[in-house]
Every structure is written in structure tokens, then in C-alpha cells.
Amino acid sequence: MSLQKTQSMIQAKNIGKRYGNDVILERVNVNVEEGEFITLVGASGCGKSTFLKMILGIETATDGELLLDGKTIPDEPGSDRGIVFQQYSVFPHMTVLENVIAAKGFQKSSITGYLFGKERKVAKAEASDMLEQVGLGHALGRYPHELSGGMKQRLAIAQALICKPRILLLDEPFGALDPGIRADMHALVLDLWRKHKLTVFMVTHDLKEGFYLGSRLWVFDKVRHDPHSPNAYGASITYDLPVGQTSAPLYEEIDNRIRPIPDISIDAQSATPENLS
Numbered sequence: 001m002s003l004q005k006t007q008s009m010i011q012a013k014n015i016g017k018r019y020g021n022d023v024i025l026e027r028v029n030v031n032v033e034e035g036e037f038i039t040l041v042g043a044s045g046c047g048k049s050t051f052l053k054m055i056l057g058i059e060t061a062t063d064g065e066l067l068l069d070g071k072t073i074p075d076e077p078g079s080d081r082g083i084v085f086q087q088y089s090v091f092p093h094m095t096v097l098e099n100v101i102a103a104k105g106f107q108k109s110s111i112t113g114y115l116f117g118k119e120r121k122v123a124k125a126e127a128s129d130m131l132e133q134v135g136l137g138h139a140l141g142r143y144p145h146e147l148s149g150g151m152k153q154r155l156a157i158a159q160a161l162i163c164k165p166r167i168l169l170l171d172e173p174f175g176a177l178d179p180g181i182r183a184d185m186h187a188l189v190l191d192l193w194r195k196h197k198l199t200v201f202m203v204t205h206d207l208k209e210g211f212y213l214g215s216r217l218w219v220f221d222k223v224r225h226d227p228h229s230p231n232a233y234g235a236s237i238t239y240d241l242p243v244g245q246t247s248a249p250l251y252e253e254i255d256n257r258i259r260p261i262p263d264i265s266i267d268a269q270s271a272t273p274e275n276l277s
């Protein structure tokens with residue numbers, strides 16, 4: 001008896017993306033299984049965020065097909081996909097708790113995000129629980145301007161997770177945070193990934209972070225390059241590697257091969273004009 005292979009959760013079939021005459025991505029062919037933690041690295045402007053936006057449904061491929069569970073990804077965001085950006089994207093006039101309740105409200109397709117009666121009561125309980133999980137249980141009544149950068153990102157993660165997505169998209173979520181805070185955020189994301197059985201796609205400029213957090217790392221780069229027409233060709237996935245917390249030798253090898261990727265994690269003392277170029 002032959003075992004039937006189950007369908008991959010995400011299938012990118014020869015994906016290409018152009019803006020006008022500028023080719024951003026080309027020939028991206030990749031499958032992703034449920035529960036993977038993909039980290040995306042590559043030079044600035046090579047199309048990592050664009051790939052995330054295609055999964056979110058706010059950009060569409062100009063070539064090829066992007067499938068979720070075998071069907072074309074809807075061209076609008078859905079509650080099965082949540083996203084956290086580097087820039088804080090919380091509502092400044094709402095408390096921490098209200099921010100998360102509103103995220104739930106928008107899922108219910110309310111234009112204002114307001115919920116009433118029993119629905120609001122249920123959402124409030126779920127939001128409190130989620131905020132407890134991200135470590136903000138003590139700050140429910142605070143406003144965003146009263147939160148540190150790390151706390152704001154915890155809030156953004158709670159907003160993304162309150163709608164119970166299967167896929168969590170993280171676009172350089174910790175880029176603006178201090179190294180110590182980032183370490184705390186890494187522990188949090190790994191914990192939530194396991195607990196909620198998420199499939200995660202995370203863009204990072206920090207290769208070490210990509211190696212440490214991901215179960216699989218993608219390097220986006222151009223295979224073809226025309227120096228007279230820099231935008232004639234797009235980037236593809238040039239490395240697709242199993243990674244994890246034990247892959248130090250592989251890290252060294254890739255670090256040498258894909259320089260220069262701007263490394264925003266370089267601290268001020270070790271920064272030199274060479275490694276910042």
C-alpha cells in the first residue's frame with residue numbers, strides 16, 4: 001500500500017512579482033508545511049516583505065501561483081493570517097486591553113472595531129488571556145505611549161494572535177529593539193509558535209536571529225544580474241536550509257557567502273565602516 005503525500009500548506013509555484021518594469025521576485029518555487037518556522041534574510045529591497053505581503057493577501061503575484069491549502073491565496077487579509085510589523089501599529093487612543101478587543105472586533109467585520117453585549121464580554125476575556133500570554137497581564141489599562149518598545153511589540157503580537165491565525169507573519173518585528181529585549185522577545189515567539197502550533201514567516205536583517213529562531217532559513221538573492229539594468233531581474237530563494245539552535249558551522253558558512261547583508265544587530269562598539277556597508 002502506498003502512502004499518499006499530504007498537500008503542503010503553502011505552495012509557491014514559479015512566483016514572480018513586478019512593479020512596472022522593475023522585477024522584484026522571479027521563479028520562486030517552494031513548499032511550506034504546517035508548523036514550520038521560516039526565517040527570510042537577504043539584501044535590503046530584494047523582496048522579502050513583498051513575499052510576506054503576498055501571503056497576507058495585500059499583494060498579488062504577477063506570475064505563477066501562490067496556494068494556501070491547494071487554493072489561490074485570497075487577495076485580501078483573513079483571520080487565518082496575522083501580521084506584526086517593525087513599526088508599532090497599535091491604536092494610540094485605546095488602552096492595551098481595548099487595542100486587543102478592537103482587533104477581535106475588526107475580525108467580526110465591524111467597521112469601528114466595537115463589540116457589544118455578550119460578544120464584547122467574551123472578547124474581553126480572550127484578550128485578557130492573550131495579554132497574559134504575551135506578558136502584558138499587568139498593563140491592561142495602560143495606553144501605548146506608556147509602553148516601552150518591547151511592550152508595544154508584545155501588544156502587536158497579542159493583536160495578531162487574538163484572531164487565532166494559523167499563519168503568523170513577522171516583518172522585522174524586533175529590528176528597533178535593544179539586544180536584551182530582543183532575547184526576551186525570541187523566547188516569547190518560540191513559546192507562542194509551539195503553544196499555538198503556528199506556521200511562522202519572519203523577515204529579519206539579523207542572520208543570527210534567523211538561524212536561532214527558524215526551523216528553516218531562506219536567503220533571497222538575485223541569480224541573474226545585469227549591471228546596466230539593475231531592475232531587469234528579480235530575487236529568488238537561493239538557499240533553503242534546515243536550521244535551528246545547533247547550526248553554528250552552517251551559520252559561519254552562509255554568513256561568509258551572503259555578505260553584505262546589512263546587519264542592524266551590529267552593536268556600536270564593533271561597528272566599522274566595512275561591516276556597515
Ligand SMILES: Nc1ncnc2c1ncn2[C@@H]1O[C@H](COP(=O)(O)OP(=O)(O)OP(=O)(O)O)[C@@H](O)[C@H]1O
Binds near residue numbers: 047
Ligand atoms: N507598492 C510598490 N510599488 C512599487 N515598488 C514597490 C512597492 N512595494 C515595494 N516596492 C519595491 O519593491 C522592492 C522590494 O521591496 P521589499 O519591501 O519587499 O524589500 P525587502 O527585501 O523587504 O527590503 P527591506 O529588507 O529593506 O525591508 C523595493 O525596491 C521596493 O521599493
